[in-house]
Amino acid sequence: MCAESLFVKLHEYVDSGRPHAVNTAWAMLGLIYAGHVEIDPIPLHRAALELIHMQLDTGEFPQQEIVGSFNSSLFFNYPNYRNLFPIWALGEFRHRLLAKKG
Numbered sequence: 001m002c003a004e005s006l007f008v009k010l011h012e013y014v015d016s017g018r019p020h021a022v023n024t025a026w027a028m029l030g031l032i033y034a035g036h037v038e039i040d041p042i043p044l045h046r047a048a049l050e051l052i053h054m055q056l057d058t059g060e061f062p063q064q065e066i067v068g069s070f071n072s073s074l075f076f077n078y079p080n081y082r083n084l085f086p087i088w089a090l091g092e093f094r095h096r097l098l099a100k101k102g
Contacts, residue, residue, distance in 0.1 A: 019050045021061040025085035028093060037096040048093055051086045061086050
């Protein structure tokens with residue numbers, strides 16, 4: 001296997017076909033803090049619905065693929081990420097929507 005094909009094999013994005021709770025929450029927070037609640041809240045509504053539908057009966061979010069890496073060789077998992085970021089994003093979105101309605 002040549003180095004170029006190995007690079008593609010190791011670095012190619014593979015769509016799992018389902019959203020990732022932590023990444024969805026990070027994207028939501030970025031849009032919220034960039035002012036998109038006031039500009040166009042529709043993508044945020046869709047992301048919030050995805051997170052709400054992912055939430056388990058226990059109130060937690062599912063453990064999904066690892067989201068942390070260091071030095072391209074060490075992968076680690078923070079167990080609370082899966083709950084912290086989605087709850088933060090949903091809470092911040094709700095807070096901003098209520099403030100907008102005034």
